Amino acid sequence: MPVRSHPLHRRWLARRRRLRRWLRPLPRRANVARYPVIKWFADAARRRPYLWSFKRPQVLASLYAGSVLALMPVYGLQVAIGLALAILVRGNLTVMVALQMVTNPLTLGPIYYGTHSLGTWLLGLAGYGDGATRLGASANALVVGGIVAGLALALLVDGLWRLLAWEARHFRAQLDALHAGLGYRHGAHRDDDAGPGSR
Numbered sequence: 001m002p003v004r005s006h007p008l009h010r011r012w013l014a015r016r017r018r019l020r021r022w023l024r025p026l027p028r029r030a031n032v033a034r035y036p037v038i039k040w041f042a043d044a045a046r047r048r049p050y051l052w053s054f055k056r057p058q059v060l061a062s063l064y065a066g067s068v069l070a071l072m073p074v075y076g077l078q079v080a081i082g083l084a085l086a087i088l089v090r091g092n093l094t095v096m097v098a099l100q101m102v103t104n105p106l107t108l109g110p111i112y113y114g115t116h117s118l119g120t121w122l123l124g125l126a127g128y129g130d131g132a133t134r135l136g137a138s139a140n141a142l143v144v145g146g147i148v149a150g151l152a153l154a155l156l157v158d159g160l161w162r163l164l165a166w167e168a169r170h171f172r173a174q175l176d177a178l179h180a181g182l183g184y185r186h187g188a189h190r191d192d193d194a195g196p197g198s199r
Contacts, residue, residue, distance in 0.1 A: 051093040062091030066099035068150030073142040119145025
């Protein structure tokens, strides 16, 4: 059976297409100049290779910082803050911005209500902020609740990312064994060329 007709190879091509479709709306080195806010810093962003690296340290840095930022009461400024934060923690900008999509016009109300309730409960347990004004107490509750809920979200996403990374390595090992068994040289056909984002 030709390698391109093998079900495993066809699954790999489908996965690559799906990944490209998911990444299309997110900032990448190739399209950063078209992305709102970030386009003003496109040249500086392109000169920082860690912003585009999907290696574990860059992904984890963005995953934790981005999860906390996503639940903080800064809606509308998240992408700009995310760029600065990705540079500060030397994280992946694509992951950082993707996490900001958690907070959107549909989820904004439930998320802020939940983080406010969590923050109020935690501050009440700690006995902090008894003398604060109502506005100050609400702001404190949103920030504390956002940090704690953001860290919980980061742990959840981290576990999911590790599981997906393990599955991707396992799948890649199977694909490499298939290619080796059939004497196929990866990238020998233009339509099978993996490109940098497919691994």
